[in-house]
Amino acid sequence: MIADVDQFSEGLLMGFTQLFTGIMTIGGTLLFMASINPLITVVVVLLTPISLFVASFIAKKTFTMFRHQSETRGELTALTDEMLGNMKILQAFGYQKEAQARFEEINGRLEGYSLRATFFSSITNPATRFVNSVVYAAVGITGAYGVIRGFMTVGQLTSFLSYANQYTKPFNEISGVVTELQNALASAARVFELIDEEVILQDKTDAVELKDVKGKVELQNVSFSYAPDQRLIENFNLAVEPGQRVAIVGPTGCGKTTIINLLMRFYDVKSGAVKVEDRDIRDVTRKSLRTNYGMVLQETWLKSGTIRENIAYGRPEASEEAIIQAAKEAHAHGFIMRMPQGYDTPIGEDGGNLSQGQKQLLCIARVMLCLPPMLILDEATSSIDTRTELRVQKAFARMMEGRTSFIVAHRLSTIKEADVILVMKDGKILEKGRHEELLAGNGFYAELYNSQFAKA
Ligand SMILES: Nc1ncnc2c1ncn2[C@@H]1O[C@H](COP(=O)(O)OP(=O)(O)OP(=O)(O)O)[C@@H](O)[C@H]1O
Numbered sequence: 001m002i003a004d005v006d007q008f009s010e011g012l013l014m015g016f017t018q019l020f021t022g023i024m025t026i027g028g029t030l031l032f033m034a035s036i037n038p039l040i041t042v043v044v045v046l047l048t049p050i051s052l053f054v055a056s057f058i059a060k061k062t063f064t065m066f067r068h069q070s071e072t073r074g075e076l077t078a079l080t081d082e083m084l085g086n087m088k089i090l091q092a093f094g095y096q097k098e099a100q101a102r103f104e105e106i107n108g109r110l111e112g113y114s115l116r117a118t119f120f121s122s123i124t125n126p127a128t129r130f131v132n133s134v135v136y137a138a139v140g141i142t143g144a145y146g147v148i149r150g151f152m153t154v155g156q157l158t159s160f161l162s163y164a165n166q167y168t169k170p171f172n173e174i175s176g177v178v179t180e181l182q183n184a185l186a187s188a189a190r191v192f193e194l195i196d197e198e199v200i201l202q203d204k205t206d207a208v209e210l211k212d213v214k215g216k217v218e219l220q221n222v223s224f225s226y227a228p229d230q231r232l233i234e235n236f237n238l239a240v241e242p243g244q245r246v247a248i249v250g251p252t253g254c255g256k257t258t259i260i261n262l263l264m265r266f267y268d269v270k271s272g273a274v275k276v277e278d279r280d281i282r283d284v285t286r287k288s289l290r291t292n293y294g295m296v297l298q299e300t301w302l303k304s305g306t307i308r309e310n311i312a313y314g315r316p317e318a319s320e321e322a323i324i325q326a327a328k329e330a331h332a333h334g335f336i337m338r339m340p341q342g343y344d345t346p347i348g349e350d351g352g353n354l355s356q357g358q359k360q361l362l363c364i365a366r367v368m369l370c371l372p373p374m375l376i377l378d379e380a381t382s383s384i385d386t387r388t389e390l391r392v393q394k395a396f397a398r399m400m401e402g403r404t405s406f407i408v409a410h411r412l413s414t415i416k417e418a419d420v421i422l423v424m425k426d427g428k429i430l431e432k433g434r435h436e437e438l439l440a441g442n443g444f445y446a447e448l449y450n451s452q453f454a455k456a
């Protein structure tokens with residue numbers, strides 16, 4: 001993308017400056033030639049555009065080659081980026097040879113396209129120069145004829161020829177620019193393809209702000225799947241009162257995170273509706289919906305910046321005390337103070353210099369600082385050691401008071417206190433109820449629970 005945009009702007013810049021000086025020269029020389037001899041001027045004017053025809057004919061051929069070239073260049077950059085980004089995996093699985101082979105294959109194709117593109121584009125100039133020389137000869141012959149017949153003097157012919165020469169030069173340059181522009185256009189076509197890509201989930205034009213959220217959430221007959229021919233969630237119904245704690249449990253891949261994605265409207269439901277405060281979430285702005293949720297997820301999202309900036313991400317105006325308080329609640333304060341610059345320690349993109357658990361604690365502190373009316377904790381403590389987890393759980397429990405929360409957890413001991421436990425399997429709710437009820441029911445939940453505590 002960057003290479004394409006560069007190519008495009010370079011082509012345009014070169015194209016337009018040359019085009020501008022070219023047009024000025026053509027206009028000026030035309031004026032002088034006409035003042036010397038209008039008849040021969042007409043000959044010149046009629047013959048010169050032939051060079052442009054020749055140029056555009058070749059340019060059409062070069063366009064396809066430039067197009068292939070920029071596509072292959074993109075492919076090569078993508079491969080390099082992926083391989084460098086996943087260097088560790090690459091080395092761990094000994095994939096170097098294959099990666100090298102893939103690189104060389106694409107590089108070979110790129111070489112072929114570039115060679116042809118350069119070849120075609122560089123024959124343009126000689127071809128147009130040839131045409132111009134023919135024009136020059138034609139002017140010489142008609143001019144000589146005119147001198148013999150006494151229409152003009154030798155001096156006039158000499159200066160006319162010199163002007164004709166000046167006049168055809170810009171055509172050469174412009175034809176050179178045409179190939180440059182072809183390259184720019186080939187790149188531009190790829191850029192426009194991306195720009196024209198439809199935005200799938202746009203806010204409705206009459207979308208309203210979601211205000212005064214108490215935390216009433218409803219899923220009505222929701223069906224959803226990522227791929228059309230794959231079934232995942234079907235006729236899912238759930239009503240959550242403000243302040244309720246909903247726990248979602250179930251085997252890996254059963255659709256827990258998918259439900260969260262639907263609540264946050266990262267995806268739209270296929271049928272049915274998700275409602276917050278009795279309002280279909282498709283009728284409210286995405287921004288107002290999401291600011292009402294606080295999320296801590298399996299995977300952590302950190303940006304490059306200091307630890308302080310990362311904690312205050314959702315509330316940049318927060319005071320120092322509030323930030324430290326939130327970090328303490330999340331039990332992150334201790335490790336932050338052990339970092340070389342404390343809260344000012346810079347962390348790399350995606351928290352490069354932190355452990356997985358530390359990253360998660362930072363994400364927890366971030367939510368503790370914002371305190372939105374609704375919470376989503378999807379395996380929020382999956383990377384934290386059990387002792388710290390217990391403490392963080394307590395902080396969560398305090399935070400969840402009076403807030404609607406959705407908790408996804410594999411360790412069932414962490415969700416015993418929930419108001420509703422949804423036991424999911426293959427996208428459906430299998431059981432629903434409080435911990436004790438579900439245990440007494442002796443169903444799938446009891447089985448899951450007992451399997452975790454069999455040894456104890
Ligand atoms: N972006 C996606 N595109 C296509 N299919 C997906 C996508 N994300 C998840 N799936 C599929 O949807 C199903 C449910 O995935 P989901 O992430 O909801 O599982 P989960 O219950 O959160 O599992 P886990 O406990 O491992 O986090 C899985 O079978 C998965 O393959």
Ligand SMILES: [Mg+2]
Nearest residue numbers: 256257298378
């Ligand atoms: Mg998940």
